[in-house]
Amino acid sequence: MGYICDFCGDQPSLVYCRSDAACLCLSCDRNVHSANALSKRHSRTLLCERCNSQAAIVRCAEEKVSLCQNCDWMGHDASTSNSTHKRQTINSYSGCPSSGELSSIWSFFPQSDSAGESACEQELGLMSISENIESTSWDPTVNTISHNSAGIAKVNRDCNVDKGSGWTRTSIPEHRPAPQLLDQPAGSTDTSLPKFCPQTKYPGLSEDDLYDDFNIDEVDLNLENYEELFGVTLNHSEELLENGGIDSLFGTKDMSAADSTCQGAVAAEPIIGADIEDSSSLQGSSIGLVNAIQPACSNAASADSAMSNKTDSILYFTTKHAHSSLSFSGLTGESSAGDYQDCGASSMLLMGEPPWCPPCTESSIPSATRSDAVLRYKAKKKTRKFEKRVRYASRKARADVRKRVKGRFVKAGDAYDYDPLNQTRSC
């Protein structure tokens, strides 16, 4: 993928959609993502102008290029003279913004198509906004981001974001020393930490809002060993769920809500260097833990902008609320490109009550709202599809031509009942 729009195959690609793993021109981006409500939620960002294959996360003001994490690393390594380049965080968006709206979030983005308002934009009156987990200072009057002495950013924000503006803007987390944000007030900088709104317990917060915030079905984490990762067994997680963990989050105990797909890989153990043995250290170190992960995850993150805020947030609150030892298994750049496989991670990730939610009894949730949420979840689950990514095209090419018996590969020269090449059978 890359350079040429994956959809029309004609125009230069400009936007990268993680959910579709596609590079699109602006026109196709609108067309594709105006198809339905689900596609409108796809989080997109600019395409890295260097590798043309990954989502850009920063804009280098000096070089006037948008770069993915990896290219940013490569190009602005501390050992190079470019390390001082001023860089601007590139936010992601969802919905179908016009170029004008894009230029409002990306100051460098050309505003060129006044006549090109997308159909969905007109239909919907812009897009829905879901204030995602963490973002840059969209409105300085509303958002203030500061750093504490530990270098951990605090975000104070009015959580009642302008939902009427219709489209969503999310920042990509930074895994490197924060580039200077050119479009933000001095002193405010982006933070890789998730922002949780303390008021976002159920009033005004639908299940979809939660899903949108977490976008669990799009999380790029492949948690391969849950017990090792979280130090709890599934039984334990079920216990937690029974105790209201996921229910308090979604207003449902439907275990199927835990079904999700994630991709990429977390291999933080060699990065972090040690298991976190107890919850107290977890509580104290979870922020640092996530921060510690980020630089080491840079390759993976850049590979797919995988370590999105969402992921970070999930990690954050999961670790914060884990009650057992915690360890991560290795991060591999290879797997960060990731298969889409159901890993059940969300069930683990959601096993705890989100930290921003005050204790809430089940009865506080209107039953109608709850059942609505369940229904919507089920509908969403039904329509959700996970594409399988092929990591090694050469292996796929080989598998595509291999002869099989009842679907199984057979030795070369053996009798086969299926030949992908000519659809013939030898027996």
Add this chain to the structure above:
DNA sequence: GGATTTGAACTGACCACATCAATAG
């Protein structure tokens, strides 16, 4: 309304082997 049946949908295992990654020399 609860129990049973039925069919659809889903999930994971299986196979061979080229390729990848790590290690040794």
Add this chain to the structure above:
DNA sequence: GACTATTGATGTGGTCAGTTCAAAT
């Protein structure tokens, strides 16, 4: 340090068997 050889691990797709779920009876 660079190179080559060796070895073990990995991933690829179609099919099948087993499981789960929902609808019908």
